[in-house]
Amino acid sequence: MNETIQSELKALLLKEKAELEENLARIARPVDKDKGDYETTFGEVGADREDNTTEVEEYTDNLPVELTLEKNLQEVIGALDRIEKDTYGLCENCQKEINLERLKVNPSAKTCIKC
Numbered sequence: 001m002n003e004t005i006q007s008e009l010k011a012l013l014l015k016e017k018a019e020l021e022e023n024l025a026r027i028a029r030p031v032d033k034d035k036g037d038y039e040t041t042f043g044e045v046g047a048d049r050e051d052n053t054t055e056v057e058e059y060t061d062n063l064p065v066e067l068t069l070e071k072n073l074q075e076v077i078g079a080l081d082r083i084e085k086d087t088y089g090l091c092e093n094c095q096k097e098i099n100l101e102r103l104k105v106n107p108s109a110k111t112c113i114k115c
């Protein structure tokens, strides 16, 4: 892959990573930040029962969001890792180059369109 294009895609990935981390920080705490491993927080446990109910509801709402953000973050981290290892842009399945247009839309794509 052309180095200029790769560094552009890397910049996109780093931006996406920062945004995902920022969003995750609002609803979760990092378990292993390097791996993009997060845990949804319950928030401060309130003293009275009504407060606790709100927190549980919030947790239930946040959990699917957190899992989606975490999954996206792990994909971004994986893509950055592939850039370091020089395997970026190759399909995980068939080892062929992933279409550039596809990578521009989704820089963390692991497989080609066919796969």
Ligand SMILES: [Zn+2]
Pocket: 091, 092, 093, 094, 095, 096, 111, 112, 113, 114, 115
């Ligand atoms: Zn493929």
